[in-house]
Amino acid sequence: xxxxxxxxxxxxxxxxxxxxxxxxxxxxxxxxxxxxxxxxxxxxxxxxxxxxxxxxxxxxxxxxxxxxxxxxxxxxxxxxxxxxxxxxxxxxxxxxxxxxxxxxxxxxxxxxxxxxxxxxxxxxxxxxxxxxxxxxxxxxxxxxxxxxxxxxxxxxxxxxxxxxxxxxxxxxxxxxxxxxxxxxxxxxxxxxxxxxxxxxxxxxxxxxxxxxxxxxxxxxxxxxxxxxxxxxxxxxxxxxxxxxxxxxxxxxxxxxxxxxxxxxxxxxxxxxxxxxxxxxxxxxxxxxxxxxxxxxxxxxxxxxxxxxxxxxxxxxxxxxxxxxxxxxxxxxxxxxxxxxxxxxx
Amino acid sequence: xxxxxxxxxxxxxxxxxxxxxxxxxxxxxxxxxxxxxxxxxxxxxxxxxxxxxxxxxxxxxxxxxxxxxxxxxxxxxxxxxxxxxxxxxxxxxxxxxxxxxxxxxxxxxxxxxxxxxxxxxxxxxxxxxxxxxxxxxxxxxxxxxxxxxxxxxxxxxxxxxxxxxxxxxxxxxxxxxxxxxxxxxxxxxxxxxxxxxxxxxxxxxxxxxxxxxxxxxxxxxxxxxxxxxxxxxxxxxxxxxxxxxxxxxxxxxxxxxxxxxxxxxxxxxxxxxxxxxxxxxxxxxxxxxxxxxxxxxxxxxxxxxxxxxxxxxxxxxxxxxxxxxxxxxxxxxxxxxxxxxxxxx
Numbered sequence: 001x002x003x004x005x006x007x008x009x010x011x012x013x014x015x016x017x018x019x020x021x022x023x024x025x026x027x028x029x030x031x032x033x034x035x036x037x038x039x040x041x042x043x044x045x046x047x048x049x050x051x052x053x054x055x056x057x058x059x060x061x062x063x064x065x066x067x068x069x070x071x072x073x074x075x076x077x078x079x080x081x082x083x084x085x086x087x088x089x090x091x092x093x094x095x096x097x098x099x100x101x102x103x104x105x106x107x108x109x110x111x112x113x114x115x116x117x118x119x120x121x122x123x124x125x126x127x128x129x130x131x132x133x134x135x136x137x138x139x140x141x142x143x144x145x146x147x148x149x150x151x152x153x154x155x156x157x158x159x160x161x162x163x164x165x166x167x168x169x170x171x172x173x174x175x176x177x178x179x180x181x182x183x184x185x186x187x188x189x190x191x192x193x194x195x196x197x198x199x200x201x202x203x204x205x206x207x208x209x210x211x212x213x214x215x216x217x218x219x220x221x222x223x224x225x226x227x228x229x230x231x232x233x234x235x236x237x238x239x240x241x242x243x244x245x246x247x248x249x250x251x252x253x254x255x256x257x258x259x260x261x262x263x264x265x266x267x268x269x270x271x272x273x274x275x276x277x278x279x280x281x282x283x284x285x286x287x288x289x290x291x292x293x294x295x296x297x298x299x300x301x302x303x304x305x306x307x308x309x310x311x312x313x314x315x316x317x318x319x320x321x322x323x324x325x326x327x328x329x330x331x332x333x334x335x336x337x338x339x340x341x342x343x344x345x
Numbered sequence: 346x347x348x349x350x351x352x353x354x355x356x357x358x359x360x361x362x363x364x365x366x367x368x369x370x371x372x373x374x375x376x377x378x379x380x381x382x383x384x385x386x387x388x389x390x391x392x393x394x395x396x397x398x399x400x401x402x403x404x405x406x407x408x409x410x411x412x413x414x415x416x417x418x419x420x421x422x423x424x425x426x427x428x429x430x431x432x433x434x435x436x437x438x439x440x441x442x443x444x445x446x447x448x449x450x451x452x453x454x455x456x457x458x459x460x461x462x463x464x465x466x467x468x469x470x471x472x473x474x475x476x477x478x479x480x481x482x483x484x485x486x487x488x489x490x491x492x493x494x495x496x497x498x499x500x501x502x503x504x505x506x507x508x509x510x511x512x513x514x515x516x517x518x519x520x521x522x523x524x525x526x527x528x529x530x531x532x533x534x535x536x537x538x539x540x541x542x543x544x545x546x547x548x549x550x551x552x553x554x555x556x557x558x559x560x561x562x563x564x565x566x567x568x569x570x571x572x573x574x575x576x577x578x579x580x581x582x583x584x585x586x587x588x589x590x591x592x593x594x595x596x597x598x599x600x601x602x603x604x605x606x607x608x609x610x611x612x613x614x615x616x617x618x619x620x621x622x623x624x625x626x627x628x629x630x631x632x633x634x635x636x637x638x639x640x641x642x643x644x645x646x647x648x649x650x651x652x653x654x655x656x657x658x659x660x661x662x663x664x665x666x667x668x669x670x671x672x673x674x675x676x677x678x679x680x681x682x683x684x685x686x687x688x689x690x
Contacts, residue, residue, distance in 0.1 A: 021648040155562075186654075189638070189646070191536060191560035197638075197647040205648050212652040213638060215536040217500075217561040217594025221659035224596060249562025251569060252601060259600045293534070293542075293558060297644040301534070302542040303366040303550050307557040309531075314566035 001206070004161050005044060005052055007125050012056045014044045017161060021202035032061025032080050039087040039094070042193065046162020047236040047272055048135070051093030052128045057084045058101045059124035063117045073113050077105060089284045090245055090313045092237040092274040097127065131164035134269045134327040138168060139175030142232065142267050142325035146176040146183060150229035153186040153219060156247035157199035158234025158267065168267040169232040170200065172325060177209055185211040186228060188219060190247060192292040192310065216249050223260040231257050232325075235268040242318030242335025243280025244268075248311055254320035263322040270326050270342055280315035288312050346551070349506050350389060350397055352470050357401045359389045362506060366547035377406025377425050384432040384439070387538065391507020392581040392617055393480070396438030397473045402429045403446045404469040408462045418458050422450060434629045435590055435658045437582040437619040442472065476509035479614045479672040483513060484520030487577065487612050487670035491521040491528060495574035498564060500533040501592035502544035503579025503612065513612040514577040515545065517670060522554055530556040531573060533564060535592060537637040537655065561594050568605040576602050577670075580613040587663030587680025588625025589613075593656055599665035608667040615671050615687055625660035633657050 002024065006013045011030040018041070019025050027043060029035045035057030038044055044053050061080035067073035085098040104123045108116050146152060152173055156162075159170035166174060176183050185204055190196035197213055204211040214222065222228055231253055235244040244250075244266045257264040277283065288310045294302040302308075324331045324338075328345045331338035347369065351358045356375040363386070364370050372388060374380045380402030383389055389398050406425035412418035430443040449468045453461050491497060497518055501507075504515035511519060521528050530549055535541035542558055549556040559567065567573055576598055580589040589595075589611045602609040622628065633655045639647040647653075669676045669683075673690045676683035 022645055188562070189536070191534070191562060194646055201651050202648045205651060210652075212654055213647055214654050215561070215593070215638060217533070217536060217597050218654060218656060218659075220597030220600055221593060221656060222654070224659070248560070248566060252562050252565030252597065255565055255601055255604045256597060259604070293560060296641045296646065299642040299644055300367055301539055301641065302558055303547045306546045306550060307555075309557055309559050309563060309567070311563060311566060314563075314569070 004049055005056065005128065005164060007056055007121070007128065012053065012060055014038060014053070015161070016043050017045060017199060018042060020198050031064065032057045032084055035060060036084045036087040045195070046157060047091035047093045047234065048131050048163040048168065048269060049161070050088060050091055051097040051271060052124070052131055052164050054084050054087070054094045054097040055101055055124035055127045058098065059120040062120045067113050070109070070113065088286060090236050090286045093271055096271045100127065128164045131269070132166055135163050135166040135168055135171040136175070137327040138267055138269060138325055139166060139171035141327070141330050142172030142265065143175035143179055143181070145263070145265060145323065145325070145330070146172065146181060146230060148181045151184045151186060151227060153188065153228045153231045153253065154200060155188040155196065155233050155250050155253050156190045157195040159200055159203045161199045161203055162234060168234040168269065170204065172232050172265070172267045173209065174207065183209070185209060186222065187211055187213050188216045188249065188253070189213060190249060191216055195247065219253055220256045223256055223262060228260070228262055231262060231264045232267055235266050235272050236313055237283050238266070238268060238273045238324065239277045239280045239283065240273070240275045240336060240339055241279050242321060242324060242339060243315050244321060244324070245280060245283045245285070245313045245315045248314050251314040251316045254316040258320055264320055265323050265325055266321050267325040270328055273339060273342070275343065280317065283315055285314070286312045349394055350401065350473065350509060352401055352466070352473065357398065357405055359383060359398070360506070361388050362390060362544060363387060365543050376409065377402045377429055380405060381429045381432040390540070391502060392436035392438045392579065393476050393508040393513065393614060394506070395433060395436055396442040396616060397469070397476055397509050399429050399432070399439045399442040400446055400469040400472045403443065404465040407465045412458055415454070415458065433631060435581050435631045438616055441616045445472065473509045476614070477511055480508050480511035480513055480516040481520070482672040483612055483614060483670055484511060484516035486672070486675050487517030487610065488520035488524055488526070490608070490610060490668065490670070490675070491517065491526060491575060494527045496529045496531060496572060498531040498533065498573045498576045498598065499545060500541065500578050500595050500598050501535045502540040504545055504548045506544045506548055507579060513579045513614065515549065517577050517610070517612045518554065519552065528554070530554060531567065532556055532558050533561045533594065533598070534558060535594060536561055540592065564598055565601045568601055568607060573605070573607055576607060576609045577612055580611050580617050581658055582628050583611070583613060583618045583669065584622045584625045584628065585618070585620045585681060585684055586624050587666060587669060587684060588660050589666060589669070590625060590628045590630070590658045590660045593659050596659040596661045599661040603665050609665055610668050610670055611666050612670040615673055618684060618687070620688065625662065628660055630659070631657045
């Protein structure tokens, strides 16, 4: 099996998700700016994975500070955190990872700087390992919701490639398959970045999970034909009322699921939940460049000079979500109370 | 302006829609098998355009028959009609064009074969010119439904490139723009064949109509944000109850429009209506090859050996359609009666 992200002696090693599925290339990033660049350029993507990448980037940056005194160490550390946390705006996991690293820093500020550095590295590696365990728990919780011999539609890639391993939405599918449920996956190709075609199809095929690739606009037709039993997607940020930001197109799938009375599940670790915001309206939606729409692999698809829109995420209001699957349990409506209760566990 | 399809001395000339928008190449097809091949290979596409192409292909084939007697002329003619009419299954216009050509043949069977040939050519050219006039009428009828300063979403290409000229859905938009209504168009890119990105964006830009290109899966998000005022699409076949087959993804847009209370219009000439079928369930849905999904311009997007589905059309049930815009008038619910009345005009 591949490794999405790994701490190695020389730096942070990642599989380059931009060249999948045709090439399996690993890159090692040796400084925090390079890690932030990898997040921004989508070498790595997926909310939990960029949380781990952010933590590792911060640990890497901190480990290379050569401080005169604590004051200068502190100043440099804050600069690194700010830089890494700003790499992408929508996923809350990056901010969450930054806060965890800052908490380790604060708690140990009286120790020698070399010890603080070691603790930061240990925390980042721990977050990696925790993420895999969280996904496995989340997977087990969600697998119960899927029926035997069912067809599950997913959008984008909320898989091992979007996390430290195992996956969230694909973790639910993996856990169901491991339980002997015969699951067939329909993967939306997920324009413009084609995470479904390039990543979900690749990792499920590698895992021998039965997958069929479709264009995004086919989901409605297949639902109408009775060929979809459930939808499971990941999330980049969930508001305290259950509204969920995820890859652009997720909201469309949610509306289709409602129209066809198909359950629509969001699978995400509790670190994806942002209790600071009341509704999804407060989630910033990243816009990316025109070239993602107008070109594929350098091939021009659209006329020169054409105007485009490229919002990268959308927000699915909680009312469309049948359940939110987390490592601490499955939450159903009313979400505000259910989500609050999760954090008391 | 470009010409989608044209009868010239040497044969049938078409703009090659497969290489747009990067190249504007015209090809001349000199035999009926070549014309049928051009329809099958999507050199030309769009229900009204392939109707005209079918008629011209039949005329071209007939013109080249060197008959011993009427019996052999008749036999050859029927073979040609069958071959051309079978090029693509979903659009009814091809069958409609074949029937019109057969009617000319029948009506004039007592004339010398050379005269029959000339009449068949005249009929095909007439169908071309009629199609443009029909689209202009249809456009005028539909333009009334669009408000000033509104944003209209369209899917696929139901434009000048999909017809002999002017367009159906884009004809409605063109007519509204000509009336001084300030219309902004959102064009779905329309995977997998990218008719929106390649064709709609190209022809609207060429006509100086304000157009923004989006990925198919962005329509829901933009509707939720209040950025879409109306949807206008074409159709490949409309059943006598108003169910409309059109490019895959149209049904998804219709469901989204319903959810957001946005009017959803289907613009098509009455030749697209198939009174022989009671509902959309009787419309055959063409499936095309895997490569349209797995590759773009020869670039592989998905892992090798991946399973795909590639239904090329879907059926939007009449209940989702706010109105059907034809050259004979605008039909609203109940559709069965309204459509029947159209044919009495």
